[in-house]
Amino acid sequence: MQIANNTVVSIHYTLKDDAGVVIDSSEGAEPLVYLHGAQNIIPGLEKELEGKTTGDTLQVTIEAADAYGEVNENLIQTVPSNLFQGVDKLEVGMQFQAETPDGTQVITIAAVNGDDITIDGNHPLAGERLHFNVEVADIREATAEELEHGHVHSGEGCH
Ligand code: ZN
Numbered sequence: 001m002q003i004a005n006n007t008v009v010s011i012h013y014t015l016k017d018d019a020g021v022v023i024d025s026s027e028g029a030e031p032l033v034y035l036h037g038a039q040n041i042i043p044g045l046e047k048e049l050e051g052k053t054t055g056d057t058l059q060v061t062i063e064a065a066d067a068y069g070e071v072n073e074n075l076i077q078t079v080p081s082n083l084f085q086g087v088d089k090l091e092v093g094m095q096f097q098a099e100t101p102d103g104t105q106v107i108t109i110a111a112v113n114g115d116d117i118t119i120d121g122n123h124p125l126a127g128e129r130l131h132f133n134v135e136v137a138d139i140r141e142a143t144a145e146e147l148e149h150g151h152v153h154s155g156e157g158c159h
Contacts, residue, residue: 001053001054001139001140002051002052002053002139003036003049003050003051003052003053003136003139004036004037004050004051005036005037006035006036006037006141006142006147007035007036007037007139007140007141007142008033008034008035008036008139008140008141008142008146008152009033009034009035009036009049009136009138009139010031010032010033010136010137010138010139011026011031011032011034011049011134011135011136011137012026012027012031012032012134012135012137013025013026013032013132013133013134013135014026014027014132014133015130015131015132016130016131016132016133017128017129017130017131018128018129018131020131023125023130031137031138033152033154034152035142035146035147035150035151035152036049036050038150038151040150040151040152042062042066042067042068042130043066044060044062044063044066044067044130045060045062045067045132045134047066048060048062048132048134049134049136052136053136053139054136054137054138054139055135055136056135056136057133057134057135057136058132058133058134059131059132059133059134060131060132060134061129061130061131061132062129062130062131062132063129064126064127064128064129064130067125067128067129067130068122068123068124068125068126068127068128068130069122069123069126069127070126070127071122071126071127072121072122072126075120075121075122076110076118076119076120076121076122077118077119077121078116078117078118078119079116079117079119080115080116080117081112081114081115081116081117082115083117084096084117090109090112090117091109091112092109092110092111092112093108093109094108094109095107095108095109096109098121105121106121106123106124107119107120107121108120108122108124145158
């Protein structure tokens with residue numbers, strides 16, 4: 001079976017940044033399971049996996065535009081610290097979830113200058129060129145329910 005739209009794909013992967021530092025890996029853990037063609041994973045990797053089969057390994061470099069996108073300066077802004085009520089100490093690198101019209105967005109504190117807090121709504125990997133080592137562990141047909149939902153269901157059904 002080959003990876004195509006509407007297949008559920010399990011992959012083992014190691015993700016490195018441009019400097020060769022491992023950012024994320026499924027090694028020693030369960031494989032990543034995703035619905036192919038449903039934009040569950042970054043577009044560049046989805047494209048590279050198209051047509052691959054179980055046991056295939058690939059080593060790919062994905063440019064930022066096909067990964068988590070370029071850094072959008074409009075998502076970086078300075079806000080007053082009183083927006084963060086209930087947080088004792090605001091520190092660079094802290095992450096919060098914000099509800100936006102586009103869904104839940106993770107914002108990261110980029111700078112703290114007294115009461116001026118610079119927040120960054122870009123994905124932490126925006127602007128990064130990514131390097132993946134991938135092994136295709138399993139491929140199966142998606143169920144009708146999975147296709148309807150646009151994501152994979154495990155043994156217990158929908159999460
Ligand atoms: Zn579901």
